[in-house]
Amino acid sequence: MRIGLNLLHMHDGIGGVWNYVENLVSALGHLDKQNTYIVFVSRQSQCLVPDQKNFQKVLIRINPLKAGHRILFENTILHYYGWKYRLDCFHWFANMLSPFLIIPGLVTIYDLLPLRNPGSYSRIKHLYLKIVLNITAKKAKSILPISNTTGLDIIQILKPKTDKLYVLPIIINDTFKPSQKGEIKKFKNRYKLPDNFWLYVANFYPHKNHIRLINAYSDLKKQGGNPWPLVLRGDSGPDTGTTKALIKAEVKKLNLDKDVIYLPRLAYHELPLLYSGASALIFPSLFEGCGIPVIEAMACGCPVAASDIKVVKEFAEEAAFFFNGKSIGNICDAMAKLQSSTRLREKLTNKGISRSRFFTGERVVEKLLSAYKGSVS
Structure with a gap:
């Protein structure tokens, strides 16, 4: 043909x-x-x-x-x-x-x-x-x-x-796999990232739900949860500039300027290093066609907490910790549980790597x- x-x-x-x-x-x-x-x-x-x-x-x-x-x-x-x-x-x-x-x-x-x-x-x-x-x-x-x-x-x-x-x-290609510790360290030094951090990979669209995530993070901090810094990797453009401005305003209003890190655009080959270096992926999106970062993160051994929308549950199955993305309290609780339990993170890591091999x-x-x-x- x-x-x-x-x-x-x-x-x-x-x-x-x-x-x-x-x-x-x-x-x-x-x-x-x-x-x-x-x-x-x-x-x-x-x-x-x-x-x-x-x-x-x-x-x-x-x-x-x-x-x-x-x-x-x-x-x-x-x-x-x-x-x-x-x-x-x-x-x-x-x-x-x-x-x-x-x-x-x-x-x-x-x-x-x-x-x-x-x-x-x-x-x-x-x-x-x-x-x-x-x-x-x-x-x-x-x-x-x-x-x-x-x-x-x-x-x-x-x-x-x-x-x-x-x-x-x-399709998850072979480059998405757990990275070597030495390469992760170089990557973190290059972008001045902390040893532990929460990661959210999503462009700055309203349905990606950044505002609720920022408020959940603030609540966790107020509760004495001492959350890891939150790293946001997403692009802004003609359709997203307004939303990103609102996100930054919310971060400033809640005094989280020192807690939230915005990463610049990364080369494709750097994404596995980003996922491998993150302590966990938080994914509160309210609407997705697939939820690609969830699968990519799992393939790299990064534990995932995600919104319980149908499509993400379809792809992640039992390899993610799910929460109600419309509830700031639920997002906060999910972050608290994942950050406080090394055992839970290890369980999700193993299940995630296994699940990613399906794609x-x-x-x-x-x-x-x-x-x-x-x-x-």
Whole structure:
């Protein structure tokens, strides 16, 4: 088959989506030598194309940050490219398909946040995304949610025409494993991190629930819990700058400036060192398509306390300590229990490493190849 991959929306500021797509495309390059892949990329995403004979890169001079220009291109000229390269099917990775697509289309859907939590968007953007998601559900030959939870949302809310849903979870590559102590020490010295610290890896969106976390941390400190410093690793941009400003204001109001550390953007190869160096991951997010940092942390031997939302429970199973993310008291109690119990942290570490081994490239690529075949049959 000749399979098109549309990576024009990709840029390194989109957080976990970048990791998800990078690992999936890399696994395709490693495991599938038979099909031919035509990959449409911008300068920002061209690094994602595997250096394999059956992968052909088509560089489009378009800025993925200018969504209007990209969407116009995808709905016009990209269709010509699909015909020119004689594609059998076309995989889109940005929650949407063009309504004008003639080639059998597959779409990766990460979550239905615009429909589950419309308040996160402006009224115009919410209306646009609602229309696009409904068109996509009717247009797609196969839909590729990244979790069973998202798959169920798609069936219940979008009512797609196709019954071909293939759940493709995150792939955890071999670099995510417990790091050597010497390397962890160098990493901590480089970023001036303390010996013990809480870690939260999440961009600064409202549903990531930083404000409740900051208040829970403050309560723990008031109770004499002597909490480890809290390290926040997340990007801010046009959609997140306001939320980050609110978080910083809350930190200042609660006199936690010396307790909260903001890490700059890290290179991808540094993430395993960050997780390995953390004493525990706290993950209070209220909505996720997957919860990638939870799986990455577990793979690196970092114990996890997480919000008890369905999708995180789906992926972590018994390998995380769960709490109600809407309750500041519950978050505080979870942090207190995890910090005070070495035995609990060791138990979660062992279970987490074992659970993370489920997310292999072989499992996911096998399903994806079935989806490609199914879309043209």
